[in-house]
Amino acid sequence: MPGHVVNAVDATGAGDCFGGAFIARIVAGDDPEAARYANVAAALSTQGYGVVAPIPMRAAVEKILTG
Numbered sequence: 418m419p420g421h422v423v424n425a426v427d428a429t430g431a432g433d434c435f436g437g438a439f440i441a442r443i444v445a446g447d448d449p450e451a452a453r454y455a456n457v458a459a460a461l462s463t464q465g466y467g468v469v470a471p472i473p474m475r476a477a478v479e480k481i482l483t484g
Contacts, residue, residue: 420460421456421460421461423461424464425464426464426465426466427463427466430462430469430471431459431460431463435455435458435459438454438455438459442454450482454478458472458473458478461478
């Protein structure tokens with residue numbers, strides 16, 4: 418799966434964001450789309466500085482996925 422292209426400023430925590438989003442979507446029953454969702458969430462998390470503050474809200478991820 419290709420990465421989601423963004424203007425990244427800090428990749429700190431992107432892997433953790435991917436892992437958390439992936440597991441959350443698997444548990445929610447989104448097996449086929451879990452990796453795609455996590456890919457977008459992790460990409461968006463690189464657009465801010467730090468680990469916690471730039472983690473995207475679900476609405477931001479879904480806006481891109483349905484966009």
